[in-house]
Amino acid sequence: MLRRAVAVELEVTKELNKLLCSVEAAYLSIVREVAVYAVMNNVTSANKLHRLFYYRCRSEYPSLNSQLIIQAIRQSSEIAKSFVERRRKGLARKPYPEVKAVSIRFTEFTWSYEQFIRSTAPVRLELSLLGVRRVVWLRPHKRFWQYWWRVLSGEAELASTLMIKRRANKWYAIFIFKLKPKKEEPESIVAFDINENTVAVGRIDIKTTVDKVAKWNRQYLTPQLYTIKTDFGRLARRYERVRNTIIERLKPHFTLPDGKYVNVTNTREYRKRVKRLRERGRKVGRVRQIANELTKTPAIIITEELGSNPQESMIEDVGRSKLRHRIKQTPFKKLEKAIEGKALERGSKIFRVSSYRNSRVCPIHFTRLESTNDWHILYCPKGHYVHRDHASVMNMAWKLTPEAWTKGVWWNMKNLNKNMNWRKHEGKSNTIIPYFMAKILHTTLKEFKASEESPAMLARGKPMNPTGEANEGGGEGDLARVSS
CATH class of the missing domain: 3.30.420 (Nucleotidyltransferase; domain 5)
Incomplete structure (x- = not known):
């Protein structure tokens, strides 16, 4: 499943802004405290941190929804694990993580998820803030409606977790859409x-x-x-x-x-x-x-x-x-x-x-290209110039061909042996394909080419259906007899 995040601005009054700021301050305080403790004491398990801090945070912030406290502790565990990994790689400058901003995570129990997904055109949602349920109106835009149409058509799903974030004194609701990969015929x-x-x-x-x-x-x-x-x-x-x-x-x-x-x-x-x-x-x-x-x-x-x-x-x-x-x-x-x-x-x-010699082999003659005064232009011994980048993309397409053709023209280069001595193989035949078979194929491809005198198929031939353009009256049987 693919995930796409879409941020939608909220219509916030002064009273609602103060309420959201209070929730954000309490949520951020919990995340900071738990993250520092997790790093200092090397306790990064979300379950252990939940047992240590849940009841303390419940008593310290009694009006805050319990689900928000649980999400804050889980978010602290993720921050601690990320910081420990960065410190192990030598990328952390300080002994503990500094959390400057945070996104408030609302689970399906703390916002109107069921009501939201049943709506044809959702323009509002309800949030549990400090013991009260508040209605918040949205300002949807084109990108949101594009993904919502996929939800209605069954091509995507809306995640149950909603994130509320403040940016430049504006509040945004971040929706996570899970997209189903499409299956289309390649064009x-x-x-x-x-x-x-x-x-x-x-x-x-x-x-x-x-x-x-x-x-x-x-x-x-x-x-x-x-x-x-x-x-x-x-x-x-x-x-x-x-x-x-x-x-x-x-x-x-x-x-x-x-x-x-x-x-x-x-x-x-x-x-x-x-x-x-x-x-x-x-x-x-x-x-x-x-x-x-x-x-x-x-x-x-x-x-x-x-x-x-x-x-x-x-x-x-x-x-x-x-x-x-x-x-x-x-x-x-x-x-x-x-x-x-x-x-x-x-x-x-x-x-x-494989990236091996994509830009050093002629995609037409499969010979090694020679250098010129221009780094991007190479010379083929067969008498023409090749752009390095164009040779690279064409050789990538050749490498996607069936295995037998790859063996025939790439001289066992599929082994990806970067230390292969190129000159050692120049002028030698491929041991995988017999010489007489390669000679027959070369002669056939060289002599029997389509031309105006002998085209690949008749230029003005009639339809191959013996009954004309009709599909009834035994045309299928006659067609099978002619084809055989």
Whole structure:
């Protein structure tokens, strides 16, 4: 099941705003206290924390709903586990977690879940706040109605847990929709390759391909090859210059008596200025745009197997620090995850193939490409030039072909042996397929080609139904006799 969160603004009066603020303060106080205790005493189990803190919190906040106290303790357990994991990896700077903001979790017992899901057009809900049940009106928008229509049509479900969160002095209700993956017939085959500033795409439209084959006047099919400009590398360079400018401006304020400077990046003033930058928001916007572009129609989507941390393997042989920084800032996994989620939502299927030598082999002749003065353009020994990114996406599509064809043209490269000596195999035949069989196939493909003199099928042939266009009167039997 896919999950999508939709935030809807609440219409809040002054009295309701004070009530929500009181609930938020009590809820946040419980989360902070329990999270700090869990980390300090190494008790991260939600059940143990519930036994330790539930009755104390009930006596301290008697007007707060018991279900809200239970959810606060569970949320504290999740925060403690996350903090312990980050501290184990060396990413935590402080000995205990600091919870600055929190989302109030309402279970199905603390808000009108049953009444909400039975409504055709829900515009209000009821919340249990400090011993009273309050009606709160919503301000639904287009995205909410889109997912609600899926709920009404049976394509999605609404989760029973509702989250209420305050942001910029406005209150929002966050609904969680569980979407059922669609099952659609693929309309195209899409292969994409992620680079520093572009995403190379190779698209083959299945319906168009069938139409072109029916015209029988094309011997080869050329896929649609194009690139989507992302500028992740240029974005990283730009914000690097911005951060360096901020550091230079703050340096005079953090000078030590011996003339040296404090590490400005650890100061509060630096973090306060950097958090206003929109680098993360811009990346997320571009990632979603690319995911939407590649999954517009149901398709078979092919990409490389990146692994858990692709940036580390890419920067192993890179010496320049700036290039290493740009590679680290490119969101490979985030883009792949976004495309995978959109693919499941829209009825596409994603497949991963090996990344071994995708951009170093000619996708037409399956020979090793040679370098040129341009890093993006490579030369094929058969006498033509190939763009590195286009070769990569085409070779990904080749690797999705049946196993026998893969063995025939990839010289046992399916073993993914990265230490394979390429020159050792050059000029040798494939031991899996006999030589005489390969010779017969080569001669057949070379000599017997469709042309205007001998087309693949009759250019002006009559329909193959012997009874004309009629379907009655024994046409099926005659057709079977002719076919045999």
